[in-house]
Amino acid sequence: MSLKLTDVSLSGIARDRLHEINLALTKPGLVGVIGANGAGKSSLLKVIAGLEKVAHGEVVVGGKRLSDLNSKQRAALLSYLPQNEQAQWDITVTELLAIGLLQHSLGKQQRAQRLQKWLNYCDLTGLAERRLSTLSGGERQRAFLARALISEPQLLLCDEPTAALDIQHQLQTLKLLKEQSRAGRLVVCSLHDLSLAARYCDRLILIEEGKLLATGAPASVLTDTNLARAFSVSAEWFCHSSGVAWIPQPLSEGD
Amino acid sequence: MTEKLWVTSLTVCLILLLSAWHLSQGSADIDWLAVTELQRTIIWDIRLPRWLLAVVNGIALGLSGAALQLLLRNPLAEPGLIGVSSMSALFTVTVLYFGWAAASSWFLPLLALVGGLSGLLLVVLMAGRTYDIHRVILAGVAVSSLAAAAMGLILYLAPNPFAFQEWSLWTLGSLANRSWPQLYLVLPVVVVGIALLAFWRQLLTALTLSENTVASMGFKLVSQRNGILLAVATMVSGSVVSVGIIGFIGLLAPHTVRLLGVQHPQKVLWYSAPAGALLLLAMDILTRLISGPRELPIGIVSALVGAPLLIALLFRQQHARKLTG
Structure with missing residues (x-):
């Protein structure tokens, strides 16, 4: 699976929400989109998902121009999980996962097998008949993620999948996304926690005011210069065998 | 007992009970074991x-209410919200007022259907090419107000003192003095509406999730939304032309289903059909029980029962929000 953005711009009211983004992701992996609030992370994911019409440029997913695909062809390639997904009606976990298969023509047996596979995979078997209102925040997020994965897309887009989760569920969610990337999918997700992004992501995309500031391996993106420019902070990094951690400090005057 | 079996058994029992009660109501005493020729005529023609009109209109209103609640993601939506019933009633009153109904027996139902669909067209045009449910609701309120104002103007300028009676007949709804012709009018229209709804039903399930998610799943939100609105407009127009505007059935039917613990959109949608039929049968029975020699319009009774229930639902929703923070 490959993803290529060429000169992509998205109009906004005061300024372009995205401005001339050029990006090429050629291998499966977990890719983190980072940046300050309002930098354009969600807009970038929506453009890739085909939910926002670009003012300029083109998006190519799996070698096909997104603008040439109809809505069903697009849905067969990619899946999108928005930030803070909510269910309007209090359905069960199984019923939620089945929504992810509504546009797929599967036989009754195949459908049941697919449901069981993703219930097992996302550790939801014991919660299958529970209503969403009875689940914890972490369990609910896992169920929404399973809904996005059940169509078995080549490209998975998640907008802040760890937002509002406690640390245990943040780790569980990122582990699940990492496993999916190892299974051959391209997973692109926006993240706020830079330590977790550095630890789990194969590649980072740093956005500042709608422009691509840096992209590459976490160590090459999370430099002092980039952090100062994108977040107006300086950082002290600590390395450990299981990952890295950082302590951010506001930039002092003169920095 | 499974949910499906429990709901089906309850529905069948209630329909049989209410149908028997409904058919036995009336000024003439009927000896069901030895029916005379006159009694046979009363049963067959009145x-x-x-009973069939109550069942078919209840199905149409129940399905329309559920479809709108699921489409607009708003549990307080009902068929009157999108302006179709008001526009249909406006066209009906206009036809009756100018005496055009005599031209052909198909003129009145045809124009009522045209009225309902033109109301829908106005709503769709005002809602625009973007998928914004708030615009649909606001457009519906605007069209309803416009139709009500136009009806008021026609009545104000009416030289005929009986115009108000004609107006009240259509805006308050009634099952009295109806027979087979009204049933022949509503039945095919409702069947078409149900077929359209069945065709676009999956969008209603998908709309459990956010609009962005649904769009990313391959649904064409705007065109499929318009398809469901067309299904609702068809059923509501058919209902208005046969029995006038009957409020609250479309609002209450899906809530009755949800009170039984049913939450899945498809189940709420299709169970709302028998629930609507049951509610309209019950309202008609109640109407005749509390009416004096002159029968009350069923719309008044459904509003008298439905409005307090709506207030209760609002309080329940507010209470649920407090609990979930």
Whole structure:
């Protein structure tokens, strides 16, 4: 699976929400989109998902121009999980996962097998008949993620999948996304926690005011210069065998 | 007992009970074991079509209410919200007022259907090419107000003192003095509406999730939304032309289903059909029980029962929000 953005711009009211983004992701992996609030992370994911019409440029997913695909062809390639997904009606976990298969023509047996596979995979078997209102925040997020994965897309887009989760569920969610990337999918997700992004992501995309500031391996993106420019902070990094951690400090005057 | 079996058994029992009660109601005493020729005529030409009209209109209103609640993601939506019933009633009153109904027996139902669909067209045009449910609701309120104002103007300028009676007949709804012709009008229109709804039903399930998610799943939100609105407009127009505007059935039917613990959109949608039929049968029975020699319009009774229930639902929703923070 490959993803290529060429000169992509998205109009906004005061300024372009995205401005001339050029990006090429050629291998499966977990890719983190980072940046300050309002930098354009969600807009970038929506453009890739085909939910926002670009003012300029083109998006190519799996070698096909997104603008040439109809809505069903697009849905067969990619899946999108928005930030803070909510269910309007209090359905069960199984019923939620089945929504992810509504546009797929599967036989009754195949459908049941697919449901069981993703219930097992996302550790939801014991919660299958529970209503969403009875689940914890972490369990609910896992169920929404399973809904996005059940169509078995080549490209998975998640907008802040760890937002509002406690640390245990943040780790569980990122582990699940990492496993999916190892299974051959391209997973692109926006993240706020830079330590977790550095630890789990194969590649980072740093956005500042709608422009691509840096992209590459976490160590090459999370430099002092980039952090100062994108977040107006300086950082002290600590390395450990299981990952890295950082302590951010506001930039002092003169920095 | 599974949910499906429990709901089906309860529905069948209630329909049989209410149908028997409904068919036995009336000024003439009927000896069901030895029916005379006159009694047969009363049953065949008065009671049976009235019962069927209650069932068919209840199904149409129940389905329309559920479809709108699921489409607009708003549990307080009902068929009157999108302006179709008001526009249909406006066209009906206009036809009756100018005496055009005599031209052809198909003129009145045809124009009522045209009225309902033109109301829908106005709503769709005002809602625009973007998928914004708030715009649909606001457009519906605007069209309803416009239709009500136009009806008021026609009545104000009416030289005929009986114009108000004609107006009240259509805006308050009634199952009285109806027979087979009204049933022949509503039945095919409702069947078409149900077929359209069945065709676009999956969008209603998908709309459990956010609009962005649904769009990313391959649904064409705007065109499929318009398809469901067309299904609702068809059923509501058919209902208005046969029995006038009957409020609250479309609002209450899906809530009755949800009170039984049913939450899945498809189940709420299709169970709302028998729930609507049951509610309209019950309202008609109640109307005749509390009416004096002159029968009350059923719309008044459904509003008298439905409005307090709506207030209760609002309080329940507010209470649920407090609990979930």
